[in-house]
């Protein structure tokens with residue numbers, strides 16, 4: 690039974706089906722980094738201090754990530770994001786996804802009344818790929834709130 694809130698376990702479930710095996714190995718090699726990032730996120734979120742997490746932005750980098758990227762024949766950050774889209778939402782991690790989505794009585798955690806149609810990344814996976822499938826970073830959201838947040842993020846990026 691997968692505990693839907695344990696970052697390490699969820700990461701294992703979501704990366705287990707990654708193909709080819711070089712990508713899977715590269716992703717699994719990052720488990721400790723992801724678990725650490727999840728712990729840092731949890732501490733910061735409890736203090737409303739997500740801005741202190743800038744050191745996690747666009748991570749991983751450095752030697753181990755370069756190795757992982759080479760093994761993955763591309764960008765390990767893209768593989769982390771794909772781990773959410775292909776391996777959590779549309780893959781082995783779907784049961785975790787569904788549990789998290791239902792975790793607020795089936796309601797959107799942002800507005801409190803819309804149906805939870807999706808999960809929202811509190812810190813967007815484009816900027817924080819390490820948090821792509823970290824449960825504490827994922828909150829149930831209705832399409833409307835999720836969409837509005839994305840539009841705002843887009844406007845910020847442009848402005």
Ligand SMILES: [Zn+2]
Pocket residue numbers: 797798799800801802803830831832833834835
């Ligand atoms: Zn909402």
